[in-house]
Amino acid sequence: MRSASAPVRTNRRLLTLLAAASGATLLLAGCTAAAPEAASTPTAGGTLVYASGDAEPDCLDPHVGGNYPQALVAGQFLESLVSLDEDGAIIPWLATTWTASDDGLTWDFTLRDDVTFTDGTPLNAEAVKVNVEHLKNPDTQSSTGYLALGKVESVEVVDDTTARFHLSTPDSALLESLAQPWVAIESPAGIARGMDENCLAPIGTGPFVVEEWVQQDHLTLARNDDYTSAPADAAHDGAPYLEGIEWRFIPDSASRYAALQSGEVDVIDNAQPDTIAQATKNGSLVEIDAPRPGASNRIELNSSRAPFDDVRVREAFIRAADVNDGIDSLFFGTATRSYSVLSSVEPLGYSDEKLFTTDLDAANSLLDDAGWTTRDSDGYRTKDGKRLTLRFPVSTNQSIPAEQSLFEQIQATAKEAGFEVVISPLDISGWYGALFSDSYELVSAPYTKIGPDVLRTLYDSAGITPAPSGYFANLAQLNDPELDELLRSAASTSDTEERASLYEQAQKIILGGFYALPLYDQQNHFLLSTSVKGARAMPTVSTPTFADAWLSE
């Protein structure tokens, strides 16, 4: 059991200091340059081979749909209006400055005047307007970007370098939303080619250009020799050192790691905990740990009906589920237990460890109080002849094996209190199916978004009403008008302190109501061959960038 002394919520910088202080070779901070020898001189040339374990995107344009696999690769050739620095502050990228009107309904963005897309089209206010319209057009089939721009009504071209955003209601999350790769700015001429063609090779302003896409094999990215638009926190300006990137898709984690070990690839993502521990211990590989922003990885408790409509049963489950030992042994020190529903990189995250201490006796008496007093022959509790069963659909695409094992351990410890947890591993379509049909009591659904506004997506009661599609993001089915009010006020206030306080109150309601069992940050580990220097993860949604990377030797 972890001791209850040290505050576990730390920010990224603190983690960096801790890592440095403990002399660990692995870099815990996602946003610093990976190579300690960053001082050595970069050499130009060479092709970097990147192996992704994420699904191969169906479409390379992150405006279409909008998921993490798209963001991973799109970051190499598309750029956004703004970015984040290591502390989560907004910094300039394609936009140099921005101002909001007093009522928060009008935002003016001044664009760089020296940037062109790789097809020669100039970056200007008209291009921004076209991109926003593209995202808001139902034909684009945008999901993530569409939601991010939900409050943007239109973009007005004031002059060539000034784009004016008109909002329907004030949006305190606008800049964070615009920093996301799903609303990156693409060449209007590229968009005009139509979706089929644009999906194959979107045109942006980024350090690399899509040269070729061999489906289910690899993507060839070539250097953009005219690259000038590095974000404000980049290590160097101008064209990347690398000649290109071969972006491969290797779904099997064991093969991916074997390929990295044997030197066939230079960088892998979705590294497994045991291999990270092994590789960093003997120093043969370098790790970048870049937890994703937005929500932490947590198990949501479906509070809409029995048994979890009773807060005592929710608390009993959380008290019964012992996860700390499991996280220690399964993740080999690569993951830290979280007590917050927000990622540890979110500055406004609030955590409360004492709500989540394991206590089997407390769990048992809570269940007795709630009327689950009898046990059947298998040792599971029953009430009115019904067994205390919790259905837990698990997405095999989204949960790595270590996480699935952790769920099994939760299953075993919850059994001691009399819960029957039924884990069903499902493919992605089947998993969505289980959620849409509301046939779950427990579910773990990652959600990546910049900023605490993700809480509104996940816990506002508006997220319970399924769209006719069946999709809803409020999987805990938390329905609390007070919470809704807090989240909505927080999303529209322009006062930073008030925003922070509103989000803290909101999180207290979520944590105190035992609607979710936080586990750890959304894990996002990269392993790099020691010859790769200068690579880093973007502080936005923790995708890797190779604009400053080079290959030594």
Place this chain on the structure above:
Amino acid sequence: MGSAVRRTLGRLAGALFVLWAVATLTFFAIHLVPGDPAQAILGGPGSQASQEALDRVRADYGLDQPLLVQYFAMLGRLVTGNLGDSYALRMPVAELIGGQLAGTVVLALLALLVAWLLAIGLALWSTAPGRVSRAVAQGVELTAASLPQFWLATVLIAVFSTALGWLPAVSTGTPTGLVLPVITLAVPLAGFLAQLMREHLLIALEQPFALSARARGESATGIRLRHALRHAALPGINLSGWAVGYLISGAVVVETIFARPGLGRTLLRAVELRDVPVVLGVVLLVALVYVVMTFVTDALSRVADPRLRQEARP
């Protein structure tokens, strides 16, 4: 002559029936599967499709039509040779499959060849005189036949790529990259084929022709190679049609582990995403290959076994 034409026409009709039945079964089976294709098209971890987008997708792909209408639309397309467009990849299925075909064909053919060679070797070894070698060979056969491919692949990678560094762990597009995938696919198949062949080899060796060849003074090895093997090859040839299915199923696992582009991986992903046109396309292709293979193996077994020729002449 007339009977040959009739037989060919009959075969053709049979082949068309098989293709139609396969298409129909697949179509309805996939539609019974829970999960919304429109959501799958737009979905993916962490994205939330808007209703407009879903409606748009449903209309685009005709998913809002009644199932029977969709079925006949599909049949209509198939008759004209149009496999439709992939839901997920937004490209013609024919083009998608065409791009993935070569990898799987090369992999499957090489694996079949290697499996045959291994099986013949094993069958000869296990029928060689000597109880010990026979028992060992049978043990090897059984072990080979009961190795799960995904496990074999992992062990091969751990030994030959990670520990020895001789061969690449994942497909590199070079011939060396093919070695481990081919072995993975071939070894269990070889174990299975060898078991069938050995039994037939043993029987053939006791046939009168083998005895008379022995009497003529041919060496035991010579008889096994020249005469008996032909008989032993028969069940193997007959099973080659079955092997197509085996190889495609195996390709799903092997292509995933070795990160090779190919039909197996395409099929798995298409099933996961409920990408009906792609599943149909791959299944129809496999059915077609199977039909062609049966035709060829029938002809081959007629060549290998004269008795079948007589049987066919009533």
Place this chain on the structure above:
Amino acid sequence: MSELEVRSTVTVEAAARPLPRVGTVLAGLFVVFLAVAVIWPGLIAPYGPDAIAPRDAFQPPSAAHWFGTDESGRDIYSRVIWGTATSLLIGVTATAIGLSLGLLLGAIGGLGGRALDFAVGRVNEVLFAFPGLLLALLVIVLYGPGPVTATIAVGLSTAPGYARIIQGELRGIRSSGFVEAARVLGHSPSRIIRRHILPNALAPIAVLATLGVGQAIVWASALSYLGLGAQPPAPEWGAMLSAGRTYITTAWWMTVFPGLMIVLTTIATTVLGRAITSRRGGVR
């Protein structure tokens, strides 16, 4: 003489040479061990199958844990023992499903008239033309993953293979000399089938069955690798194998022991199956 003719036309051969007697005895002992593991696992397994101990995770084989421990600190030896019932059940049931379907189709085709033979041939071809894994995938996405669906899926996807072999077998026997002779002697068709055809077909079917059990377990394990097999925390061998694969570089024992059980079971059932058929059939 007629015996020989029968043998030469069959597709899968029944008549195995009896293996060395030592092998048969060893195989017998192993099957007894399996039987104990099925009937009374607690007798030979020191721990429960689901007893987690995260602090003891990834222990190599030792006196306390003969086969080591897995990622949740569970004793692999105990899980292998407890998993015998599930694994064998999957193997045996799947084979039974596949064989019964195959027998049905094969018998209709092999013993019926020309039209039935043709019809079954087509049905078989259609089933055969499906990649087995696709059939399995479809069944599983339809009815959800789990040991039952995995079993049905594997059974279904092996049925056409059995049907084809059995049909060929029956056709061969039917056209053989002694059946011909019985017909000439005026025996009724049902008597011919009962007295002559079925007894001769049983031996090869028994061999198929013993081979099939191991194959079915292997098949089910491939489904587990693709995330579609037995549900956690069921200690099924295939699921254990696929779970251990993730840790192959750091914990080899997690895959080697369940893998060994699959291979040994296949060998033992096959060896025994052959010994039994060669005695019963009295072949040579």
